[in-house]
Amino acid sequence: MNAQREPTLVVGRLTTRFAGLGGAVTAVDEVSFNVAPGEVLGLVGESGSGKSMTGFSILGLVDPPGEITGGSIRLKGRELRGLPAREWRALRGDRIAMIFQDPMMTLNPVLRIDTQMIETVRAHRRVSRDAAREMARDALARVGIPSPDERLRAYPHQLSGGMRQRVAIAIALLNAPDLIIADEPTTALDVTIQAQILFEMQTLCRESGTALIWITHDLAVVAGLADRVCVMYAGRIVEQGSTAQVLETPAHPYTRGLLDSTPAANVQPDKAGRPQPLRQIPGMAPSLKELPAGCAFRPRCTRASTLCEQTPPEVELARGHVARCFHPLSAAEGLKS
Amino acid sequence: MSAPQPARTAALQEAPAQAPANGSTIAPLLELKAIRKTFGAQPDWVERLGQRLGWLQPAAMVQALDGVDLSIARGEVVGLVGESGCGKSTLGRIAVGLHAPSSGRRLWRGTDLDALPEAERRRAGLGIQMIFQDPYASLNPRLRVRDLLAEAPRVHGLIDRTQQAEFVAALLRQVGLDPAVADRFPHQFSGGQRARIGIARALAVKPEFLVCDEAVAALDVSIQAQVLNLFMRLREELGLTYLFISHDLGVVRHLSDRVAIMYLGRIVESAPSAEIFSRPAHPYTQGLLAEAPTLKVEKKRFLAIQGELPSPLAPPRGCHFHPRCPHAFERCRLEAPYLQEIAPGHVSACHLNGA
Ligand SMILES: Nc1ncnc2c1ncn2[C@@H]1O[C@H](COP(=O)(O)OP(=O)(O)OP(=O)(O)O)[C@@H](O)[C@H]1O
Ligand SMILES: Nc1ncnc2c1ncn2[C@@H]1O[C@H](COP(=O)(O)OP(=O)(O)OP(=O)(O)O)[C@@H](O)[C@H]1O
Ligand code: SF4
Ligand code: SF4
Ligand SMILES: [Mg+2]
Ligand SMILES: [Mg+2]
Numbered sequence: 001m002n003a004q005r006e007p008t009l010v011v012g013r014l015t016t017r018f019a020g021l022g023g024a025v026t027a028v029d030e031v032s033f034n035v036a037p038g039e040v041l042g043l044v045g046e047s048g049s050g051k052s053m054t055g056f057s058i059l060g061l062v063d064p065p066g067e068i069t070g071g072s073i074r075l076k077g078r079e080l081r082g083l084p085a086r087e088w089r090a091l092r093g094d095r096i097a098m099i100f101q102d103p104m105m106t107l108n109p110v111l112r113i114d115t116q117m118i119e120t121v122r123a124h125r126r127v128s129r130d131a132a133r134e135m136a137r138d139a140l141a142r143v144g145i146p147s148p149d150e151r152l153r154a155y156p157h158q159l160s161g162g163m164r165q166r167v168a169i170a171i172a173l174l175n176a177p178d179l180i181i182a183d184e185p186t187t188a189l190d191v192t193i194q195a196q197i198l199f200e201m202q203t204l205c206r207e208s209g210t211a212l213i214w215i216t217h218d219l220a221v222v223a224g225l226a227d228r229v230c231v232m233y234a235g236r237i238v239e240q241g242s243t244a245q246v247l248e249t250p251a252h253p254y255t256r257g258l259l260d261s262t263p264a265a266n267v268q269p270d271k272a273g274r275p276q277p278l279r280q281i282p283g284m285a286p287s288l289k290e291l292p293a294g295c296a297f298r299p300r301c302t303r304a305s306t307l308c309e310q311t312p313p314e315v316e317l318a319r320g321h322v323a324r325c326f327h328p329l330s331a332a333e334g335l336k337s
Numbered sequence: 338m339s340a341p342q343p344a345r346t347a348a349l350q351e352a353p354a355q356a357p358a359n360g361s362t363i364a365p366l367l368e369l370k371a372i373r374k375t376f377g378a379q380p381d382w383v384e385r386l387g388q389r390l391g392w393l394q395p396a397a398m399v400q401a402l403d404g405v406d407l408s409i410a411r412g413e414v415v416g417l418v419g420e421s422g423c424g425k426s427t428l429g430r431i432a433v434g435l436h437a438p439s440s441g442r443r444l445w446r447g448t449d450l451d452a453l454p455e456a457e458r459r460r461a462g463l464g465i466q467m468i469f470q471d472p473y474a475s476l477n478p479r480l481r482v483r484d485l486l487a488e489a490p491r492v493h494g495l496i497d498r499t500q501q502a503e504f505v506a507a508l509l510r511q512v513g514l515d516p517a518v519a520d521r522f523p524h525q526f527s528g529g530q531r532a533r534i535g536i537a538r539a540l541a542v543k544p545e546f547l548v549c550d551e552a553v554a555a556l557d558v559s560i561q562a563q564v565l566n567l568f569m570r571l572r573e574e575l576g577l578t579y580l581f582i583s584h585d586l587g588v589v590r591h592l593s594d595r596v597a598i599m600y601l602g603r604i605v606e607s608a609p610s611a612e613i614f615s616r617p618a619h620p621y622t623q624g625l626l627a628e629a630p631t632l633k634v635e636k637k638r639f640l641a642i643q644g645e646l647p648s649p650l651a652p653p654r655g656c657h658f659h660p661r662c663p664h665a666f667e668r669c670r671l672e673a674p675y676l677q678e679i680a681p682g683h684v685s686a687c688h689l690n691g692a
Contacts, residue, residue, distance in 0.1 A: 261558045
């Protein structure tokens, strides 16, 4: 969609490992993707697949024993890997912002909203308090908070959960960052509030050209929001492409399995009016400590062959649609049966 | 009545067995009638004194449930949907007897539970079990699985010590776990396995009715699918009845025969599952369905319901939904609509009904 524009973020073969007693684990394993200005990238996968670690790596927030051991992270052409901590800190909250599942990770419970927002602005640019306050007010209004002047004087505990999350989003927007990484920010919210926030984020990124990475385990959220999707399994991106390519003609057996496991709102009951059993992915997600050799999905995959004991190659199925698999599903097989 | 009329008596006795298969005329398994529940902090003596002297405001009361009627037939799966804080868990807890309602009645097979003597009420109570959202927090971490599963049935005299091992093994098999895991502790299991143990524990006292409160919300989709399939298999095998509380409309649609929609302490619509998803009648239900994320790849305009959730501390007058309803008119602000049947088995509470 934005292919002609220079990407905001280029992540190449990013690898993040945790040293540990029982040997090191690779939480992020040669992950590569781009995000263009104004584009929304959905990063999906089950618990422990490495979504948050990918986000933390891009933000320079990996703490020991974790370490980025390979690859590159280029923001508007500038390499971030190996940046001194001080410079990375200057980028955060300014050029890159993060929104967490729990807004209280961003908000300070003992400070008024205006104090926190003015500090965020003035930490990164020389403006007067009044000008910073004005910016804060505008940011609250932009995320749809009614009577922003009043809300500025509130403490976090005086706001509802949905309102708090919107304040956290407003803080992320304050300095018009190039990139926002949102880690499951609406998972704890109600459908109606979630829908409002998704809508606001979508519009804001379109209008301001901010690139957005939306981390979630919910494929349905991605379907309505993202331009492109990356599916992670055991630290690797196993499939990526446009949202339509990945969700409508998935090529990786794991993506197909995830879609089949999702109780979609369009299931047809059988003749007796009873629901059909959901198709299950057999087995469980592996522990990163004991990954099988070759394709990590092999023990659960119905298409596995002896070939899959080797590391699977990236196969380009269509323009921009890539799967890491020896036996990807054809477009016809991937279509929802 | 000196002359006996045996033929007629026999006919009367047979009548219930011949009740039509139509769900609405079979006596419900569980019936909740006009349930209200208010929560308020119990004031301590300083606060009471302060209130008496007029220094302090009386403690705020939360009206969690405001006159809820719900009846569930044997073998039925009823889905309960609504926004956070609307009272779903409170209703579930009242259904299993973990909370007493502030007013209203609870009928089990037609008998008023609160009118029963203590012992009988406890026995009836075993028939209704609850499965919680967080499978870890609800399992005692210091008990081995075998003790977790055998504790309640032993206390209630359903099994004796000699039967325990066999009983536990059968339960574990029923939920798809290897009986060899009986010696392990809860932390030695994955999330999906812990969810199964939580289900096995509820099944241990041979319930007829399960209240599942966000029972799969914490699970990843692939594990969630396994647990949902297990619920459905148990329904077939054991003839279980379910009240299935969930905010996930996909899950609810997949499982439920009937769906009840709650808004701020009231049920605003209830209908057979297929009907409510194809022909939602209440403006709130319509908004909810329009905004629920689906797997359809399309850029949504998420805009149907505006405004914040109102506070249960100060629910709006009249129809609770009126501050957010696109169709609200004068009457909605003054008068609460009550549930009316708008199609067979389909009730909705809105002043626009029939208009
Ligand atoms: N401090 C740590 N030490 C060792 N391993 C860690 C540490 N932090 C994370 N990991 C591992 O990194 C992997 C990726 O974790 P991550 O938090 O990125 O998962 P996720 O996809 O965000 O999952 P979720 O959906 O549960 O948030 C996990 O398997 C986790 O066990
Ligand atoms: N023990 C309690 N004391 C005081 N208030 C309570 C108590 N339990 C629930 N409430 C209040 O009653 C209302 C209904 O709560 P309930 O937990 O039933 O909501 P819910 O629909 O289950 O929400 P969720 O989807 O967030 O679980 C809420 O406003 C809640 O704050
Ligand atoms: S590489 Fe082999 S095991 Fe892995 S997903 Fe593809 S077919 Fe399955
Ligand atoms: S009663 Fe009025 S406010 Fe309530 S849902 Fe109906 S139209 Fe809307
Ligand atoms: Mg995470
Ligand atoms: Mg609840």
